[in-house]
Amino acid sequence: xxxxxxxxxxxxxxxxxxxxxxxxxxxxxxxxxxxxxxxxxxxxxxxxxxxxxxxxxxxxxxxxxxxxxxxxxxxxxxxxxxxxxxxxxxxxxxxxxxxxxxxxxxxxxxxxxxxxxxxxxxxxxxxxxxxxxxxxxxxxxxxxxxxxxxxxxxxxxxxxxxxxxxx
Numbered sequence: 001x002x003x004x005x006x007x008x009x010x011x012x013x014x015x016x017x018x019x020x021x022x023x024x025x026x027x028x029x030x031x032x033x034x035x036x037x038x039x040x041x042x043x044x045x046x047x048x049x050x051x052x053x054x055x056x057x058x059x060x061x062x063x064x065x066x067x068x069x070x071x072x073x074x075x076x077x078x079x080x081x082x083x084x085x086x087x088x089x090x091x092x093x094x095x096x097x098x099x100x101x102x103x104x105x106x107x108x109x110x111x112x113x114x115x116x117x118x119x120x121x122x123x124x125x126x127x128x129x130x131x132x133x134x135x136x137x138x139x140x141x142x143x144x145x146x147x148x149x150x151x152x153x154x155x156x157x158x159x160x161x162x163x164x165x166x167x
């Protein structure tokens with residue numbers, strides 16, 4: 001959202017459609033939007049670390065918090081989100097040490113995605129577990145079987161069967 005007003009308008013639309021709250025990616029850069037959403041009485045969940053909506057700009061699917069600069073930025077952003085009224089923070093691909101530090105610092109629940117066991121809760125992305133992403137298998141999950149390989153095989157089988165019936 002470019003403005004806090006746009007953020008509130010969009011958040012209200014989501015709530016009107018049945019959402020119980022909204023989530024957005026970012027820290028200090030989106031604080032005016034977060035504060036406006038919270039002031040409008042809409043629960044807000046923050047998202048820090050690897051940000052899927054800007055994965056290219058963020059350097060790809062990389063673990064965040066590996067150096068002091070990243071660690072410090074994550075700590076500042078997490079505290080800012082908590083002070084702005086977020087009810088929790090998703091920490092995606094944050095080093096376990098930094099995720100644990102944030103969890104002990106912020107006073108609101110943290111939900112980890114590949115960020116170690118010290119977050120207050122855990123999320124696992126279904127496509128990661130099933131191994132269906134075409135070019136990416138995250139390090140924090142080792143699927144028993146890559147379903148994408150089976151799916152491709154099934155599609156090829158269907159295609160070959162069709163080609164035999166309709167040359």
